[in-house]
Amino acid sequence: ILKLLTHSFKSIERRRIVFKLPQCQTGCAEVDSMTEAVAGKGFLLGCISCKRREEVPGSAIVDWHYKAAGSEEFIHIFQYEYNNPIILHENFEGRLEWKGTMGTKDAQIGSVFIHNVTYNDTGTYLCTFHRTLYLPLNEEHVVISKEVELTVVENANPELTAVISEIMMYVLIAVLQLWMIGVLIYCYRKIYAENEAREARKALKDPCDGIYLE
Incomplete structure (x- = not known):
């Protein structure tokens, strides 16, 4: 016993993690990212944007921007478009790894993994989905953004x-x-x-x- x-x-x-299932949505759950990373270890920046209508074909481009603590401007650090992840800033070169949807143009998971987290990684991360929905009569463009406030600590807090x-x-x-x-x-x-x-x-x-x- x-x-x-x-x-x-x-x-x-x-x-x-608390799962928030949108109405009439299957196969996808929007999960909030963790916000505390441990220095020297890896960390998953979570970002998910579920489609409201799965039967509508579409495509998505995912961008990640970063704003350091105390700064006022975001810098473009990462972009993913259909099996083509690109690291766009030298401070993250070789440390960012795509952990999102693979094998389809219509990505719904846009998470990235940071290897070897440092204290300089503390700040605000902005994940943006640029989604195009191919409707019968025309195309619809949808932009969805989510922020993650990341804090880097020496040891994980319970x-x-x-x-x-x-x-x-x-x-x-x-x-x-x-x-x-x-x-x-x-x-x-x-x-x-x-x-x-x-x-x-x-x-x-x-x-x-x-x-x-x-």
Whole structure:
């Protein structure tokens, strides 16, 4: 039971992302990106833009821009267009990797992975989908932008849900242990009472029972 409880709470801890499913949407979930990276490690900049009507063909170009902390201007750092990822700024050369939709012109996942994060990567990242929908009578152009405020830290901070999960796990373990102790005490008292009753019945038994006169 303890192993099951521990596994359950570890599963809850891992579920740190809330999925927001748009109405009438299947096969795509818009997920908010994490916002805290650890220096020296990798980090996934999440960006998803789901189509409202899957049956409409389309194509998309994904752009990433970056604005350093304290700066007022965005710089163009990355672009993806149908299996052609391009790193556009020297500060990110060799460190950005496309983790979005592959094999189709109509990308809905525009995430990129930053290798070897540094403190200089702290800032605002802007993900922009330039989507063209090919409707029967004409084309429709849609632009969707999402921002990610990234903070780089030395060590990962435990999230509130993880802390609460761990506290609840220990509380349940303590309650379970108290319950088991209570069950043992109850069983012991019941057995003791039965033994006392049996001894009392023996004491009240007729002493002449089992004696036969010839």
